[in-house]
Amino acid sequence: MREGQNNVIYRADYQAPGYWIDSVELSFDLDPAKTRVLNRMKLRRNLDAAPQPLRLDGEELNLARVLVNGQGTSFKLEDNQLVLENLPEGGDSFDLEILTTCQPAKNTKLMGLYVSNDSFFTQCEAEGFRRITYFLDRPDVMASFTVLLRADKAKYPVLLSNGNLVDQGDLADGRHFAKWVDPFRKPSYLFALVAGNLVAREQRIRARGGKEHLLQVFVRAGDLDKTEHAMNSLMASIAWDEARFGLPLDLERFMIVATSDFNMGAMENKGLNIFNTKYVLASQATATDTDFANIESVVGHEYFHNWTGNRVTCRDWFQLSLKEGLTVFRDQEFSQDLAGEASARAVKRIEDVRVLRTAQFPEDAGPMAHPVRPDQYLEINNFYTVTVYEKGAEVVRMMQTLVGREGFARGLKLYFERHDGHAVTCDDFAQAIADANPDSTLARLLDQFKRWYSQAGTPRVRASGLYDADARTYRLTLAQSCAPTPGQDVKEPFVIPVGLGLVGADGAELASGMHVLTQESETLTFENIGSEPVPSILRGFSAPVILEFDYSDAQLIALLAHDTDPFNRWEAGQRLAVNRALGFIRDAGVAARDIRLDPPFMNAMRAVLRHPTLDAAFKELVLTLPAETYIAEQLDVVDPQRIHAVREAMREQLARELAPDWEQAFEQHRESGAYRPDPVSSGRRALTGMALSNLCLAARASGDQVWPGKAYQRFKDAGNMTDRFNALAALVTSGSELAAPALQRFHAIFKDEALVLDKWFALQAGAPDRGGNVLPAVKQLMNHPDFNIRNPNRARSVIFSYCSANPGGFHRPDAAGYVFWSERVLELDAINPQVAARLARALDRWKKLVEPLRSAAREAIARVAARPDLSNDVREVVTRALA
Ligand code: ARG
Ligand code: ZN
Numbered sequence: 001m002r003e004g005q006n007n008v009i010y011r012a013d014y015q016a017p018g019y020w021i022d023s024v025e026l027s028f029d030l031d032p033a034k035t036r037v038l039n040r041m042k043l044r045r046n047l048d049a050a051p052q053p054l055r056l057d058g059e060e061l062n063l064a065r066v067l068v069n070g071q072g073t074s075f076k077l078e079d080n081q082l083v084l085e086n087l088p089e090g091g092d093s094f095d096l097e098i099l100t101t102c103q104p105a106k107n108t109k110l111m112g113l114y115v116s117n118d119s120f121f122t123q124c125e126a127e128g129f130r131r132i133t134y135f136l137d138r139p140d141v142m143a144s145f146t147v148l149l150r151a152d153k154a155k156y157p158v159l160l161s162n163g164n165l166v167d168q169g170d171l172a173d174g175r176h177f178a179k180w181v182d183p184f185r186k187p188s189y190l191f192a193l194v195a196g197n198l199v200a201r202e203q204r205i206r207a208r209g210g211k212e213h214l215l216q217v218f219v220r221a222g223d224l225d226k227t228e229h230a231m232n233s234l235m236a237s238i239a240w241d242e243a244r245f246g247l248p249l250d251l252e253r254f255m256i257v258a259t260s261d262f263n264m265g266a267m268e269n270k271g272l273n274i275f276n277t278k279y280v281l282a283s284q285a286t287a288t289d290t291d292f293a294n295i296e297s298v299v300g301h302e303y304f305h306n307w308t309g310n311r312v313t314c315r316d317w318f319q320l321s322l323k324e325g326l327t328v329f330r331d332q333e334f335s336q337d338l339a340g341e342a343s344a345r346a347v348k349r350i351e352d353v354r355v356l357r358t359a360q361f362p363e364d365a366g367p368m369a370h371p372v373r374p375d376q377y378l379e380i381n382n383f384y385t386v387t388v389y390e391k392g393a394e395v396v397r398m399m400q401t402l403v404g405r406e407g408f409a410r411g412l413k414l415y416f417e418r419h420d421g422h423a424v425t426c427d428d429f430a431q432a433i434a435d436a437n438p439d440s441t442l443a444r445l446l447d448q449f450k451r452w453y454s455q456a457g458t459p460r461v462r463a464s465g466l467y468d469a470d471a472r473t474y475r476l477t478l479a480q481s482c483a484p485t486p487g488q489d490v491k492e493p494f495v496i497p498v499g500l501g502l503v504g505a506d507g508a509e510l511a512s513g514m515h516v517l518t519q520e521s522e523t524l525t526f527e528n529i530g531s532e533p534v535p536s537i538l539r540g541f542s543a544p545v546i547l548e549f550d551y552s553d554a555q556l557i558a559l560l561a562h563d564t565d566p567f568n569r570w571e572a573g574q575r576l577a578v579n580r581a582l583g584f585i586r587d588a589g590v591a592a593r594d595i596r597l598d599p600p601f602m603n604a605m606r607a608v609l610r611h612p613t614l615d616a617a618f619k620e621l622v623l624t625l626p627a628e629t630y631i632a633e634q635l636d637v638v639d640p641q642r643i644h645a646v647r648e649a650m651r652e653q654l655a656r657e658l659a660p661d662w663e664q665a666f667e668q669h670r671e672s673g674a675y676r677p678d679p680v681s682s683g684r685r686a687l688t689g690m691a692l693s694n695l696c697l698a699a700r701a702s703g704d705q706v707w708p709g710k711a712y713q714r715f716k717d718a719g720n721m722t723d724r725f726n727a728l729a730a731l732v733t734s735g736s737e738l739a740a741p742a743l744q745r746f747h748a749i750f751k752d753e754a755l756v757l758d759k760w761f762a763l764q765a766g767a768p769d770r771g772g773n774v775l776p777a778v779k780q781l782m783n784h785p786d787f788n789i790r791n792p793n794r795a796r797s798v799i800f801s802y803c804s805a806n807p808g809g810f811h812r813p814d815a816a817g818y819v820f821w822s823e824r825v826l827e828l829d830a831i832n833p834q835v836a837a838r839l840a841r842a843l844d845r846w847k848k849l850v851e852p853l854r855s856a857a858r859e860a861i862a863r864v865a866a867r868p869d870l871s872n873d874v875r876e877v878v879t880r881a882l883a
């Protein structure tokens with residue numbers, strides 16, 4: 001079935017469709033084993049395109065009937081397409097009726113129509129609609145949808161689809177029906193239906209314009225008490241989009257439905273968002289502060305898609321970042337605005353940058369590197385990436401930086417004036433922002449700026465400074481470069497907004513501003529500088545680049561203490577830590593346990609921890625050592641074991657030597673009052689959790705049982721999941737003897753809470769490796785009665801937590817981790833190719849590995865690649881990895 005499908009698709013080959021679909025009426029007879037789908041469409045030829053047969057996409061469908069204008073017709077089935085040749089000539093509309101059946105209960109790919117916990121759900125983005133019926137399954141074909149759902153009433157009392165409910169009633173044999181009409185034309189990827197035994201939290205709101213709306217969050221019966229935060233987040237999202245961008249809710253009814261089987265985070269189907277339960281359900285007893293924050297941002301993200309994605313959609317899937325980069329930018333801004341104070345905004349910004357640098361930078365330097373607007377793909381599902389999403393958001397953020405906040409809002413307004421109701425490109429978006437700001441740097445440099453869309457790879461900005469005491473000048477030279485990426489050998493210079501400041505020896509701010517770097521190299525001169533300053537470069541992380549500057553320790557310590565830019569203040573601490581880690585790693589003669597961190601570093605960290613006015617959340621970020629994967633990116637040859645050992649040794653030393661300071665931090669913040677997941681109290685809990693973890697780690701060396709005992713007590717008594725889980729994690733990561741009883745107790749308490757069990761699995765699979773103990777533990781976890789590889793959340797909690805988030809445990813000298821990886825990739829590929837392809841990417845950076853790991857990794861990848869029956873998803877990843 002896959003032959004003929006292994007064809008790469010190129011952006012340059014885009015052609016408008018040969019036909020338009022104006023309307024579609026779908027009737028479903030829902031049955032898990034065999035669902036009948038009657039599809040009646042009105043089509044017409046696109047007279048601007050060359051005459052051609054109609055090729056409708058369809059996958060894993062059983063075709064029963066095809067009628068054109070009510071008459072039987074000849075057709076061909078080839079390569080997952082239904083081909084019709086003898087269609088009416090001219091531009092008049094004609095009717096096409098197609099009857100098919102599909103098997104939702106057997107749909108383990110979770111694309112198209114599938115069953116989860118006895119309910120029906122759909123996922124159509126990117127190309128899932130073709131698994132429901134034959135269609136022009138491409139985003140530039142937009143149709144009006146009418147949907148009739150029929151199902152057993154007792155089993156499926158709730159029947160939902162996009163838009164408005166226009167009719168419902170009972171049928172014979174205990175069945176019932178519901179009819180939905182979507183008032184907006186939409187591409188097939190935004191279609192959705194849900195049928196099941198669900199309950200809803202409901203909220204009526206009146207929007208600014210005075211219109212009433214019904215908001216609903218649908219979940220399984222026992223979960224209603226965990227929907228308040230999602231509903232609050234939805235209301236906040238609606239208010240925010242109106243206030244910040246003047247974008248109102250355009251539907252009478254807006255629904256969110258949660259399902260525990262979902263490939264990704266959530267999906268913005270028009271008026272009927274479908275979510276992974278992970279991003280809906282929260283109570284203080286079951287969800288951590290991070291969960292609460294994620295729910296807020298994902299609810300916001302999907303809601304914001306209603307304008308950026310649905311009202312204006314993508315012409316083709318190469319333009320995915322048009323909606324995703326923009327919508328991530330919008331959800332980041334939403335969370336920042338909700339956080340309120342400048343310091344809380346900065347914390348959110350640092351967290352976002354950390355994701356970009358630990359996940360996207362490696363992607364951009366590896367075999368899957370691609371531009372924000374890719375030029376080719378084999379399987380589009382492989383391009384729902386941190387590059388398209390997070391780097392795409394940085395590109396939008398740079399536009400806002402270049403035209404200002406108001407200018408950006410003006411640009412977005414023009415974008416909707418021009419393109420509402422249409423399927424457009426990244427070029428259209430950039431053009432609208434520039435045209436609304438004709439005198440801006442962006443407008444002047446638009447063509448060059450758009451290289452951010454076309455060139456892959458992370459640019460480097462190499463900075464160097466020269467102070468002239470006599471002339472009282474400081475000269476700063478900025479030089480940019482970008483290494484080749486697959487298929488792109490030469491890179492042209494980017495437009496790089498560089499936030500700048502000069503900090504005096506006494507900590508005073510001597511200069512600040514924004515420089516837009518456009519040439520390969522530029523030199524700036526600052527006048528009237530009385531003493532040698534410390535440059536603070538790339539403030540706020542003003543561009544997604546790697547900044548190189550040979551800072552001395554003293555300079556970094558000065559920035560950490562005084563920089564007015566919180567991002568660079570944090571960054572100075574990270575640089576101090578990375579420099580030390582790299583020194584130790586290269587110093588191969590020194591065993592990790594003999595590593596000694598220097599007093600200036602220790603004192604700088606202590607000063608932050610003890611600082612009287614800094615936020616707890618910010619302290620926690622500074623005291624968190626750079627991730628192992630981030631450290632690995634700074635090295636040409638990577639020995640994950642050595643990196644892990646060095647980082648752990650640094651962590652232990654910080655734990656031991658700052659023990660009194662951790663103790664003080666713990667005591668100072670331990671009580672956070674009535675639970676509220678706001679940034680300030682979340683920050684306090686984060687720092688308390690970190691303190692407890694360090695105190696348990698310190699106790700490990702001394703054998704002292706006081707702190708593990710306190711952690712166990714806190715674990716038992718905690719009034720919220722954040723404190724409880726942090727205490728549990730402190731015991732597990734410090735290798736305490738109390739970890740086992742705590743884990744057992746935790747499981748007993750939460751055995752019926754799937755999302756909490758995911759945490760329980762993930763904590764163990766991601767635990768620091770001690771003598772190779774994690775892999776056997778992971779194998780045991782896979783035999784646990786609660787493990788189920790078909791549930792993506794559960795598979796991720798065990799297999800991904802080990803292969804992708806535990807480098808010290810995964811990159812075993814005996815290569816057993818890689819063997820495990822290849823077996824799981826193949827096992828998952830037979831069930832769910834999308835999930836398998838994500839796992840396949842765990843070995844993206846194999847070429848950097850030290851021998852013999854490098855050879856062992858290549859062998860494991862080659863073993864997977866040698867299989868003849870791979871999905872396109874996995875094949876694309878492993879082929880690129882070996883190229
Ligand atoms: N558009 C969704 C979002 O909000 C992602 C859906 C991706 N699904 C997929 N199967 N590739 O980001
Ligand atoms: Zn999205």
